[in-house]
Amino acid sequence: xxxxxxxxxxxxxxxxxxxxxxxxxxxxxxxxxxxxxxxxxxxxxxxxxxxxxxxxxxxxxxxxxxxxxxxxxxxxxxxxxxxxxxxxxxxxxxxxxxxxxxxxxxxxxxxxxxxxxxxxxxxxxxxxxxxxxxxxxxxxxxxxxxxxxxxxxxxxxxxxxxxxxxxxxxxxxxxxxxxxxxxxxxxxxxxxxxxxxxxxxxxxxxxxxxxxxxxxxxxxxxxxxxxxxxxxxxxxxxxxxxxxxxxxxxxxxxxxxxxxxxxxxxxxxxxxxxxxxxxxxxxxxxxxxxxxxxxxxxxxxxxxxxxxxxxxxxxxxxxxxxxxxxxxxxxxxxxxxxxxxxxxxxxxxxxxxxxxxxxxxxxxxxxxxxxxxxxxxxxxxxxxxxxxxxxxxxxxxxxxxxxxxxxxxxxxxxxxxxxxxxxxxxxxxxxx
Amino acid sequence: xxxxxxxxxxxxxxxxxxxxxxxxxxxxxxxxxxxxxxxxxxxxxxxxxxxxxxxxxxxxxxxxxxxxxxxxxxxxxxxxxxxxxxxxxxxxxxxxxxxxxxxxxxxxxxxxxxxxxxxxxxxxxxxxxxxxxxxxxxxxxxxxxxxxxxxxxxxxxxxxxxxxxxxxxxxxxxxxxxxxxxxxxxxxxxxxxxxxxxxxxxxxxxxxxxxxxxxxxxxxxxxxxxxxxxxxxxxxxxxxxxxxxxxxxxxxxxxxxxxxxxxxxxxxxxxxxxxxxxxxxxxxxxxxxxxxxxxxxxxxxxxxxxxxxxxxxxxxxxxxxxxxxxxxxxxxxxxxxxxxxxxxxxxxxxxxxxxxxxxxxxxxxxxxxxxxxxxxxxxxxxxxxxxxxxxxxxxxxxxxxxxxxxxxxxxxxxxxxxxxxxxxxxxxxxxx
Numbered sequence: 001x002x003x004x005x006x007x008x009x010x011x012x013x014x015x016x017x018x019x020x021x022x023x024x025x026x027x028x029x030x031x032x033x034x035x036x037x038x039x040x041x042x043x044x045x046x047x048x049x050x051x052x053x054x055x056x057x058x059x060x061x062x063x064x065x066x067x068x069x070x071x072x073x074x075x076x077x078x079x080x081x082x083x084x085x086x087x088x089x090x091x092x093x094x095x096x097x098x099x100x101x102x103x104x105x106x107x108x109x110x111x112x113x114x115x116x117x118x119x120x121x122x123x124x125x126x127x128x129x130x131x132x133x134x135x136x137x138x139x140x141x142x143x144x145x146x147x148x149x150x151x152x153x154x155x156x157x158x159x160x161x162x163x164x165x166x167x168x169x170x171x172x173x174x175x176x177x178x179x180x181x182x183x184x185x186x187x188x189x190x191x192x193x194x195x196x197x198x199x200x201x202x203x204x205x206x207x208x209x210x211x212x213x214x215x216x217x218x219x220x221x222x223x224x225x226x227x228x229x230x231x232x233x234x235x236x237x238x239x240x241x242x243x244x245x246x247x248x249x250x251x252x253x254x255x256x257x258x259x260x261x262x263x264x265x266x267x268x269x270x271x272x273x274x275x276x277x278x279x280x281x282x283x284x285x286x287x288x289x290x291x292x293x294x295x296x297x298x299x300x301x302x303x304x305x306x307x308x309x310x311x312x313x314x315x316x317x318x319x320x321x322x323x324x325x326x327x328x329x330x331x332x333x334x335x336x337x338x339x340x341x342x343x344x345x346x347x348x349x350x351x352x353x354x355x356x357x358x359x360x361x362x363x364x365x366x367x368x369x370x371x372x373x374x375x376x377x378x379x380x381x382x383x384x385x386x387x388x389x390x391x392x393x394x395x396x397x398x399x400x401x402x403x404x405x406x407x408x409x410x411x412x413x414x415x416x417x418x419x420x421x422x423x424x425x426x427x428x429x430x431x432x
Numbered sequence: 433x434x435x436x437x438x439x440x441x442x443x444x445x446x447x448x449x450x451x452x453x454x455x456x457x458x459x460x461x462x463x464x465x466x467x468x469x470x471x472x473x474x475x476x477x478x479x480x481x482x483x484x485x486x487x488x489x490x491x492x493x494x495x496x497x498x499x500x501x502x503x504x505x506x507x508x509x510x511x512x513x514x515x516x517x518x519x520x521x522x523x524x525x526x527x528x529x530x531x532x533x534x535x536x537x538x539x540x541x542x543x544x545x546x547x548x549x550x551x552x553x554x555x556x557x558x559x560x561x562x563x564x565x566x567x568x569x570x571x572x573x574x575x576x577x578x579x580x581x582x583x584x585x586x587x588x589x590x591x592x593x594x595x596x597x598x599x600x601x602x603x604x605x606x607x608x609x610x611x612x613x614x615x616x617x618x619x620x621x622x623x624x625x626x627x628x629x630x631x632x633x634x635x636x637x638x639x640x641x642x643x644x645x646x647x648x649x650x651x652x653x654x655x656x657x658x659x660x661x662x663x664x665x666x667x668x669x670x671x672x673x674x675x676x677x678x679x680x681x682x683x684x685x686x687x688x689x690x691x692x693x694x695x696x697x698x699x700x701x702x703x704x705x706x707x708x709x710x711x712x713x714x715x716x717x718x719x720x721x722x723x724x725x726x727x728x729x730x731x732x733x734x735x736x737x738x739x740x741x742x743x744x745x746x747x748x749x750x751x752x753x754x755x756x757x758x759x760x761x762x763x764x765x766x767x768x769x770x771x772x773x774x775x776x777x778x779x780x781x782x783x784x785x786x787x788x789x790x791x792x793x794x795x796x797x798x799x800x801x802x803x804x805x806x807x808x809x810x811x812x813x814x815x816x817x818x819x820x821x822x823x824x825x826x827x828x829x830x831x832x833x834x835x836x837x838x839x840x841x842x843x844x845x846x847x848x849x850x851x852x853x854x855x856x857x858x859x860x861x862x863x864x
Contacts, residue, residue: 013646014474014646014648016461016471016474018457018458018459018463019458019466021453021455022458023477025454030449030451032450033449038449039449040483044474044476044664045474046471046473047469075647077647095668110826110859114626115633116629121467157829245822280719283793286726287718287723287726288723288732294742295718295827300743303718304746305742305743305750306719306740308719310732310735310737310738317779348749360729362728364731385789395729399726
């Protein structure tokens, strides 16, 4: 029995103008791949009724599953329900379940259920509602022309939750047995995609074809996905996953079957196990490391305070950094980050700290300390480590990478890992 | 005379698996927009000869310009030339100009012109070559069925150079005069898409059809885009943009013709004009407001320090918040945020501050202070304003929204805006 044919239809003027890059369809393809389904064709059109009706008509005649994304919003340019009704020859009616969702949604937010919102309950007659936990727009599905059509919201996190929690399980339940794939993700930090590919080519040249190897470059974590849907693959996977893990070494953060975690979450889980407090002293990242930690629910157990000391004056006022260090070594120096690290530990009484000071650019670079230079100091009060790196990225990406490295250095410190990570080998920098 | 209809056809297995996100089509749309052309439809298919031939046949019959991207490489799965030849009924021959390019390309790199490379010179008979400065794959174009077809390489920088230096000038030279569209963006904060649509429906019901109105919901800013490509539209736009601006009131952050700015950047621009220093005292946002400010290059002129005081103990240690306030009112209270705000001004010597303390959840809510409750305190040392809101969002979205509101409250304070913003009307919350 062959797998069902899946097509995607994306709608939205903003997708046609180039104002946004479509990441939804890649996400949909990945989630579908997890249950063994490929996407054969995708079409993107502007918010235009005639175009939409034509596409829906043609696509339902050439696929078994059609996922339509976007056009569920309250504004006049959102046309999915109307186009679908025309294409399948159903009238539009107010759907009681959609109305209940909207009423409830507005009540919870103390907002009035207005005309534009009410439009979101006007759907093709007899469609099935697909709940939206995170937004006002419900999804809906119909079966037409032997094709299952799912209409989904364009907002990425609404789409993702709806897909994973509802649409995929429904599709999956109707799949022929044996199509469900086994997926494991290896979360990696500090190795780029091409370095990783090279390592695998060189060290694991016999990688078995029964295990599909996929890469997904995230910022900052890279995900290596092992997928197999055969018994042979499942048997081989036990050995080859172990081989891969050993090749990745300390760059491997976790091997997971379910939801990926951030670097901050991995670190906080460790700190929680050992009941340790962490603090931050940030100059060039300006609070980003602290905010990554506090994104995680329960972080208050292991994080009490962070110091954003952007100017020299405030490094002294908040962290007691001696003023003569600035004159003698400059703000971006080993001496200053060490003083920041120690100051943060003394002021917060935490067990561990990470301090960073660097030149985020685009201005402020010198010949000795070019844009991208950054000093790290981390550890505990009687054991502070330091490192200088040169990270050739633009301001915001530089800040994100510095924050990620800071969290990874703490993870390595806390786990007593002594191998030199790839980002240090690659970006080591010492001023002359 | 109407604008030519443009469609895009993208080919590549890697585009269908979700392993890469397609950024080429957004770039192509933007470059085309610069000469006033919109893209009405784009189709993405795997490297499959039948699919490609079908798409090319249909797309040339429904557009004036078709740009095909990808499938020009040397490997067997690169099928664009073959598919195009089949679709237009021409044979494939070795093209002398393409061969010369390849020979030259290989000689310059000291490489041998091998079989796979030679394949790149086998093109539909009588096609025009489009030079590729940056890669081995030449582009080519044919006119068929009253449609200009351009085949371009999938590698982003090769595509971009070829488009900007060759294809766009060719298309542009054939365009009717006066087609270049006029685009203005209005950046809005504090009004949702549906509220905004309602306001426009009610207060500007006569909105002229000559001005296209587009919405783009960002987090946190909403963008309203006014586009027109007619003389009538241009004349009307002056009046109607003003009417829209007046309806948006203080929710309008800026009217821009070029690159959008973040809330933090708008605020920093104002502070720079008045030479004012700002500081932050963050509990539930954990450094996010400070990091938004320091994302902006040059922020060090107006931002010296931020205080991330996540625990009560550190609110006292870093900002001198009196301990009895916690017992009497709790950490999420007007009294505590005011003390945080004042403490941050005293400790940093800044002119303005924003302090936040809230329940980010998912745990820690009580009946009186449910998850989503947040107190803001902002202003200068002798004029501190306060507000309590209830923002029913999940942790990370809650933190982002709180940070955005914090920055907007400072913008309003600094500009002496006194009208109540929509987010206060909508989410006002007072504990009982």
